[in-house]
Amino acid sequence: MSLTGDAPKSINTQQKIASLLGVSGLIILLLASLNVSFPNKTLWLSIALLSIIGGIVWFAQAAYSGTHPGIKNDGVWFKSMSNRGYLAWLAGISLTGFYVILYFFPEYLGLREEGDNVGLIALFDPLSKLLSGEPASQWFVYGTLYTIAITAFGVKFLWKYRHNRYEKIRTYSVMFFQTSFAFLIPEFMARLNGEGFSLPYYDLKNIWPLNYYNFEQYRVDEFISAGTIGIALLLFGIASIFIITPILTYKYGKRWYCSWVCGCGGLAETAGDPYRHLSDKSQFAWRVERWVVHSVLVFVVVMTTAVVYSYLGDDPSKYWLTRDSFLIGVGVFLTLLFAGIWYFKREELEKDARYGAIGYLVIILALIGLHYFSGVNLFLFNAESLRATYGFLIGAIFSGVIGTGFYPIFGNRVWCRFGCPMAAVLGMQQRLFSKFRITTNGGQCISCGNCSTYCEMGIDVRAYAQKGQNIVRSSCVGCGICSAVCPRGVLKLENGSPKNRIDSEEGVLGDNVDLLDLIKQKTK
């Protein structure tokens, strides 16, 4: 029995030429990596990058311009690239390889400890010097390619969803934040650095704990020594997570960050869009997700606390905060946080979430307590090795190699769903203290499954929609695609009253018999 047909000819002639153009740009970069020396770097870099951008945009134009505005998922599960076929594996392995080299062997990209860079990194020197005045690094190369991916594939996404203004505005937003906040502004800020004044590289929208290194000693030192601006930036970094984030998440849900601002989200929504349906929708995956993502959050909290704790003692004249008061502060804050959640929301929390919260609180307090009472130099572990482990496991392997490298295999939001501690923080807020929900339109759901299939976070949207329940899930990034692909107009992303946001009782509109009423009567 065969239920999957042959793919219709999915690529037209123009798309083929566009692909060729884009790939030729990549080949120039590859040749540069192989130390082919290009005579005029500015010219060849421009040719390479413009070919890539032009190729992607042309491909999109050729794919969508002749079509009606509307959902464009024809053949998604037939195509090799979007159905874990040969092309998908090829792309996945190449991307993964790129990340491994980028993170662990940048010398192969041409990074040199001493002297001028060579190869690919040297090819990017003209652009880097233009922006910051400094020669390029592997991170500059990565940042440039990342920004190109978001903007060029962003244009593709805009074309694909041109009938949907929510999707369009959201995409303009991620394109803007990537190009300005993540790419250009930090480069320009680097220009300000000079004698006695130096700011760390700071992407202002990259908030701790996603930006897990934001409060490391070298950065804090630089912030402090840069005077008022530096202090302001440091305070902004703290306010971002403790003040700005809760307010915006309360009003709009975590989407304001995850699918409107965040760079990881930006890449997932644009370059990763063709793979959104590959996310695992099983209940098992959901269970794994909750444990893993919250464990990462615990990890980052412990790690950051340990790191900050370790340098606070170094120089009492420099930091007004003492080690002890910092630790006590962290302990009090976490305790108050959990007590608050427990007091206000214990009825809404499912059992395992409760166990999780309590368990984690105990772990954190135990770690802190252990140190505090035993007086050992550091926690159970050495702070620096904790930081290095986190950077390696979470920062590099999880978010980069697996999270992005395996887009074509596991889907585009693996990192956001299973790994991102920022998403975990925002998710808790969204689940417990937010006006955001996806509203279900009465009894109109036909259980078709488009919403669940195209949910990049692996939420079984249909399970809620077919019962007429609102969708209030901590993992939902508010991309709006479930609503877009729904053929019957059942789903709507909304910010409304926090009351009655979660309607747990089952009953589908259109049925005059209220079964719950009946059950209640029966049990009386």
Added chain:
Amino acid sequence: MGFSLFSAYFTWVISGLQANYKKLMEHIVIIGNGISGITAARHIRKRSDHKITVISGESDYFFSRTALMYVYMGHMKWDHLKPYEDWFWEKNRIELKKAWVEQIDFEKKKLLFSSGEPLEYDKLIIATGSIYNKFGWEGEDLKGVQGLVTKQDLIELEENTAYTRKAVIIGGGLIGVELAEMLKTRNIEVTFLVREKAFWSNVLPLPDAEMISNHIKSHGVDLRHNTELDKILADDNGRARAVLTQEGEEIECQLVGLCAGVRPNIDFLKDSELETDKGILVNEYLETSIEDVYAIGDCAQQRNVIGQRKSVEAVWYTGRIMGETLAGTLTGARTAYQPGNWFNSAKFFDIEYQTYGWVWPEPKENEQHFHWEHESGLKAITISYNSETNEFLGINTFGIRMRQEIFDLWLNENRKIDHVLANLKLANFDPEFYDTHEKEIFKSFKNNLQEA
């Protein structure tokens, strides 16, 4: 001594419990694992400990029939059509049996299958759904001629696609337009024969129907109004090679889609004592002419018509409501089928359609239609209201999503059309940042009134 007394007492208690449990534990057998049967099963399980067996020859697990088209178009895989993971059924103690029921011995309360042991039941729910209509056309049984209702139809369509460059679809309804959309994604030329003067104009008011007709044509479908099939012509291999219209035009095709409606799937009951007409006749409690036998969903026919509804309703939503209702009856709360305000939905290529309340193709006595259409030809509404009292009767909305909850309320409160149009914004369910048209619609209504 003490111990034996205790154990005797214990045995007595247990046997009593067992007897009680027997009474509680009936074997409810459901034929058909579509939305009606499965909804019944789920709700019975929620509210009781009865033994539940669901029988289907069509598929191992419940799937969303309305989404068959998306598998063919490559939007989804078969597994995505299943609203519940496979472990769900065992966990909820709903037994699934894959078999075709051949005959029912109502006397002995026994089901006979095309193969294997018979199955006894205490209560029987028949939820066998629909099959597509054939009207005795010459050539209707040729290879390459088919409808699209079941999983098997989808498999057959996939097989037929390999032979197909051109297709003809007969009958302008919801399945017809879906099939047209499906075939277009495989680059098959589609000719769409519709008896009416505009697509689905036996259900939609003419301006709505014409807008949809234009939209279908804009997708490259050769839509022929006022055209009926005469016969289907065969090639040497017994495959369809062309259709002949009643005007005598021959249209080449390798696939003929029979989409001229569906009918209850009750042929296997033909010679039984169960009372049937178009479908299995049921009363308002969904009880058939035989005790302990019930029918729900597409295959049921109401003896007494409810409101302005049809006696056979082949709609996803009504099937679900019947399943829920019957579950009440079978678990101790005898409940009449009261489906509430009519609603339905569909999608015609890119245009979504929702309807709440009654909008007839032609206004009935004392009824009037207000129609508004956006210049794009992709959005429109038609509101039906009482021309004497101005009471709002129903709305068709195209390309603008509307809230069922709000219209349900307005219908229940017998609101007037003025109120509906003045508050239309409340009912808007489009995604954020979409263009809104409430003001334009309101203005258009005011202008209409002045002209009238």
